[in-house]
Amino acid sequence: MVCIFGLTGGRAPLVQATTAQGDSMSASTFRTDRALPGTAGTPGSAAVPPGARPAPDRPLTSIVPKELVHRTGVAEVMLTGWERVEGDHFTVTAQWPRGHSLFTTGGRYHPLIAAETIRQAGILLAHTEYGVPLDGPLPVEEIRVSTRPGLFGIGWTPATLELRVTVRPRHADDGTLTGLRAETEIRRDGRTAATGLSAVACVTAPEDERPPSRRPALRDGLPAAAPQAPLAPQAVGRLSPLDVVLSPTPRPDRWLLRTDTGHPVFTGRGGRIPDMVLLEAACQATAMTLGRPCTPLDIAAGFGPGTVPAGPCVIGARRLPAAGGTESVLVTGRLHGEPVFHSTVTAAAG
Template sequence: MIDVMSRDTETTRPAVPSRPAATCAPPSAGVLLPAPTPSFTHRVDERDVLVTRWWRRSETEFSFDLDWSGDHCFFDAAPGAAHSEMLVAQTIRQTGLLVAHAGLGITRSHEFLMDSMRYETHPHRPTAGRAPGPMTATAVCVRSGRRTLDIGITVRHAGGVFLTSSSRFGWVSKDVYRRLRGAYAAARPVPAPAPEPPALVGRRTESEVALAPAGRPGRWLLRGDTGNPALFDHAVDHVPGLVLAEAAHQAAYAFVGDPAFCPVSTAVTARQYVEFDAPCWIEAREVPTRRRGARAVEVVGVQRGRTTFSCVIEGVRSPAFGSGPVSGA
């Protein structure tokens, strides 16, 4: 399971005035819903809320205005990427949580567990390295079980679609969650080992690096809490799912070894929690792809000899680096 929960604590980032909301033309039909809050998006800081307005268009469909240009803490794109993978994942997460909480009435007293997240991005509609301007999204949700929800999301900017996703998550009561977690419910992060050089994994600072050297190619040690609020902005009892997704992207970037590597699809599947009390090894290997000139990398997490999650990332050569295949394709 990938957690999408939050136990809000104070943030160390200094307070600043709220940014004005980016707005688009409202949907042709729909009921404007209350303004998104950090609580409903499971963030601590208001600046990290990426949804500015949203509407209910039917029992199963919602529309959103998004703003990626604010003073949020999320990471920039890697050198060859057309989009920030962290902003993509946070957009999927936040819109899904809003639909669950405010749209479907699932209270904040529940804990959310994401089973899978898959998305594709368009390399020729880049948002990285520029102010992308207003964005809109639509979400269609289907209850696939009594406590599970499937959500499909489409995001547009500059007149076209650049992101599509599908994800599945469930929820349990806090009492059930405490029983499920047992002694781990009180677990907290341990100090992170020394990181890989940021440039090796496509990052800028050491606090952004989710991987530590493991002494052999294609293998790393997962760094738990690096102190960066983009990765951990609240107390948790296991490594958050979006930290695992970030670690997978960093591993794929390092494994390919080409700064022109531009991710175009990501598929994350969770199998069990990644705990703080034992090393979690991140391992990458090449897998087949049908996309011409592309490379695909499967990244898995292994803890106590068991696979905790898997992530397949497919990438092409960034249009910003010219035509041709990714190195090694």
């Protein structure tokens, strides 16, 4: 398969995305129609004939299309390429920016950037390697991440990452793909920075089968409910009220979920509460329960059948018994009185 981007006339160089496996979308590489500054051939190489298309002498970094990872903006895409190694084993490359409104703070990456990277990798491979249509439902069922804090510092350049992904597809008796689980190791500078997994469902009930009372009012395909007043940002380890996803209630262990659809990260598809909103809510509820902002070491989250329909969602939390120098909090989400989300967040003991 060859995808061509750019102008077909004029003087702008075309950019072509080609693949090493013919019609497969795997092993994406990029080249330009003419040499770029600093990428000419090696010294002593023959002159390039007019009309020829010299290849750069080193790889050029680009991101994968935002549609393949369910992002509305290219600035939120973490992945830069992928390649099938053999069978259901893949290598995915990624890059973390040095600055990000949500995922960087105090010279360090927040562990949620690893969760988002793992989420994107599972969705990317579902679409490109397992035939899941781009316009089809692909709800996330589970996300897990375990981090190595020593490898989450921000350096002088963006963090370049290699993801080693093993996909475990799930099929119905008739062979139909019903879901897949992407087990992922994130490596930075040759060392394991995080491990985790994402699981998605490839077949769900049609949207219109939900009872009318469960269907959210939409605005431009997103829930139209206005967010309530947020908690104090410093109480949950955030700098801006825009990044706070919880609103207070009379109970100290209960909060209302704020779904601000204008947030660049907290965006979803089909009028549903985005996965990253719920993961951020779990981290913020953990901070409120422990009485201090904290950096999670491990996050394990499960989502209800399908993904969670948008609506007034109540977040609850309770502390679990401490063990091994860590503290854990169980966070739940209930929509219309029904459980739709649960997560265990573990942090270093304060």
